[in-house]
Amino acid sequence: MDKIVIRGGKPLKGSITVGGAKNAALPLMTASLLTDEPLVLDNVPKLADIDTLANLLRELGVEATREGANGRFVLSGKSVTSRTAPYDLVRKMRASFLVLGPLLARFGEARVSLPGGCAIGPRPVDLHIKAMEALGAEIRLDDGYVEAKAPQGLKGGRVRFPTVSVGATENVLMAAALAKGQTVIENAAREPEIIDLADCLVKMGAKISGIGTEHLVVEGVESLKGITHPVIPDRIEAGSYAIAAAATGGDLELIGARADIMDAVVDSLRKAGVIVDVTDKGLRVAANGEPYVGFDVITQPYPGFPTDMQAQMMVLMAMGGGASMITETIFENRYMHVPELARMGADIVVHGSSAMVRGKGRLIGAPVMATDLRASMCLVLAGLAAEGKTEVNRIYHLDRGYERLEEKLMAVGADLERVKA
Numbered sequence: 001m002d003k004i005v006i007r008g009g010k011p012l013k014g015s016i017t018v019g020g021a022k023n024a025a026l027p028l029m030t031a032s033l034l035t036d037e038p039l040v041l042d043n044v045p046k047l048a049d050i051d052t053l054a055n056l057l058r059e060l061g062v063e064a065t066r067e068g069a070n071g072r073f074v075l076s077g078k079s080v081t082s083r084t085a086p087y088d089l090v091r092k093m094r095a096s097f098l099v100l101g102p103l104l105a106r107f108g109e110a111r112v113s114l115p116g117g118c119a120i121g122p123r124p125v126d127l128h129i130k131a132m133e134a135l136g137a138e139i140r141l142d143d144g145y146v147e148a149k150a151p152q153g154l155k156g157g158r159v160r161f162p163t164v165s166v167g168a169t170e171n172v173l174m175a176a177a178l179a180k181g182q183t184v185i186e187n188a189a190r191e192p193e194i195i196d197l198a199d200c201l202v203k204m205g206a207k208i209s210g211i212g213t214e215h216l217v218v219e220g221v222e223s224l225k226g227i228t229h230p231v232i233p234d235r236i237e238a239g240s241y242a243i244a245a246a247a248t249g250g251d252l253e254l255i256g257a258r259a260d261i262m263d264a265v266v267d268s269l270r271k272a273g274v275i276v277d278v279t280d281k282g283l284r285v286a287a288n289g290e291p292y293v294g295f296d297v298i299t300q301p302y303p304g305f306p307t308d309m310q311a312q313m314m315v316l317m318a319m320g321g322g323a324s325m326i327t328e329t330i331f332e333n334r335y336m337h338v339p340e341l342a343r344m345g346a347d348i349v350v351h352g353s354s355a356m357v358r359g360k361g362r363l364i365g366a367p368v369m370a371t372d373l374r375a376s377m378c379l380v381l382a383g384l385a386a387e388g389k390t391e392v393n394r395i396y397h398l399d400r401g402y403e404r405l406e407e408k409l410m411a412v413g414a415d416l417e418r419v420k421a
Contacts, residue, residue, distance in 0.1 A: 001393065002395055002396065003418070004383075004395050004398075004416055004419070005390070005419055006380065006384060006386075007388070007415040007416070008363075008365055008384050008385055008388065008389075008390060008415075009386065009387050009388075010413055010415055011248045011249045011250035011413065012244055012245055012248045012250035012412045013412060014411060014412035015252065016252055016411070016412060017255040018256040019404075020043035020044050020071055020231035020232070021193055021231055021232050021235065021237075022045055022049055022401055023095075024196045024231050024232050024234075025041065025044045025050060025073075026053055027095070027193065027197045028041055028229065029053050029054065029064075029075060030053070030098040030174065031200060032057065032062055032064075032077045033077050033102035033103055034077070034105065034177060034201075034224045035077060035106075035204060035226055037076075037225050038074055038226040039074075039076075039226050039227065039229070040073070040074050041073045041074075041075070041230075041231055042228065043232075045071065046066075046071070046404075047399065047400060047402075048396075048400045049095065049400045049401065050073075052092050053093065053095060056096050057075065057099075060084075060085065060099065060103075061080040062075055062077050062079075063078075064076075071231070076226075080106075080107070084110075084145075085100075085111070085112040085113055087113040087114075089113075090114070090115050095167070096112075097128065097167065098167065099112060100112045100132065100146065100175075101170075102174045104148050104149075104154060105174065105176075108149065108153060109148065109151075110147075111146070112145065113145050114145070128167065128171045129146060131175075132154075132171075132172070134157040134159045135154040135155060135176065136150055136152075136153075136155040136179075137150045153178075153179070153180055155180050156176065156218070156219075157179075157184075158186070159183065159184070159185045160186040161188065164189045164301040166193070166194065166301075169185065169216075170194060170197055172185060173194070173197065173201070174197075177201050177206040177218060177224060178221065178224070179218070181220055182217065182219055183218040186214065188213075188215065189214075190212060190301070190302050192302070196232045199229075200227070200229045204224040204225055204227050205223070233261075235258070235265070236308045236309060237401075237402060237403075238257035238258075239262055239306075239309045240309070240377050240402070242265065242274075242276070242285040243313065243315060245287070246269060246287055247319050247381055247385035248384050249287040250412070251285075251286035252285050253282060254284075257283040264305040264306065265305065265306070269285065271293070271295040272292040272320060274288065274292070291321035291359075292359065293322050294317070294324040295317075296326075298329060299326075299328050299329050299330050300330070301330070307329075307331055308374050310326055310328055311375050311377070311378035312377055313326070314338075314341065314346075314355070314357060315378055317357040318359060318363060319359060320359030320361070321361055323357070324357045325354060326357065327354045334372075335355055336372065336375055337370075337371065337378045337379060341363075341368075344363045344365065345360065345363050345364045345386075346363060346382075363385055364386055364387055365383060365388030366386075367391040368382075368392055368393065369394055370394045373398070373400050373401045374401075376397040377398065377401075377402060384416075395418070406418055
């Protein structure tokens with residue numbers, strides 16, 4: 001199994017181009033099932049998760065091809081022949097479950113395997129199922145599959161989520177676009193990736209109001225058209241590289257990064273004492289030459305601090321000079337990187353959903369093991385900041401979420417290499 005070997009302690013300086021957002025590209029790709037015209041997406045990152053979903057869409061009959069060097073993906077749902085998303089593909093990635101809403105809305109039936117995903121706690125799909133039932137779908141579970149039918153088509157209804165769910169909001173938003181009548185979605189997630197999906201659907205002909213709020217109203221239309229749409233930049237990738245600059249005492253310009261969709265991360269960096277400036281190309285992130293101060297973070301649905309940045313931010317806390325606290329409210333079991341950071345000298349104590357980090361100003365290289373996507377990046381960041389050599393094992397997670405990671409880091413001064421098993 002591959003590993004990344006890092007010789008840390010080198011300030012990163014230069015510029016890194018931020019790629020398209022994986023978490024925006026995935027639902028946008030499934031939206032290709034809503035129309036028989038081509039959907040052209042630009043700025044789609046080259047990642048394992050993108051390939052996994054593309055293979056699933058091809059299994060359903062979608063023509064999905066990459067074109068050129070601009071991250072262009074062309075998807076045509078004209079010849080969709082299957083309504084079944086099989087276990088072997090869906091189990092690899094939870095976002096595959098997003099085909100449920102589009103298949104059901106356009107074809108009146110769908111058979112989708114219950115999903116798998118990272119080992120960061122349970123993420124049930126009951127909210128997705130209840131939302132589809134609110135639109136008139138008949139659903140039953142059979143042998144690990146969700147079988148949904150709406151022979152007369154979906155009908156508008158009222159969906160109120162008891163808890164905020166990004167995936168369920170995306171699924172019902174796509175389903176409602178082709179449902180008959182009006183659908184009201186309350187307590188909807190407000191993530192930038194959902195706004196991007198809604199904007200794309202509107203360009204395709206959907207009628208959606210309240211975009212960017214927790215109250216969405218969708219007036220169903222008979223059909224949607226194909227369009228060309230650029231994927232927004234990845235705010236989690238941008239935040240990760242921002243911490244790389246800060247933790248190594250470096251100075252990076254993040255080309256394409258948008259401060260307006262990563263306010264909570266930018267605010268936390270500035271509280272620690274990191275320099276963050278908006279430039280005409282993106283964001284400049286730099287160390288200020290002084291020890292970072294302690295600060296607290298509580299993960300929350302957008303616009304709160306993103307759970308997908310919790311592990312990375314812990315590295316900066318460990319490199320600081322004071323006490324910090326992280327409270328994880330989104331996923332349980334998302335502190336599996338803590339024992340690995342402790343191997344590198346971090347002083348972290350976990351109490352339930354909170355982790356107290358006492359900054360010691362330094363980390364020491366060590367062999368560590370990655371457990372999920374964001375924990376993997378956390379350990380790479382720790383290795384970049386640490387003194388000596390760090391070996392990050394089980395790095396296949398990184399290929400799911402960070403495009404050309406080694407290439408981008410080496411271009412700004414990182415000393416690292418991927419070692420093939």
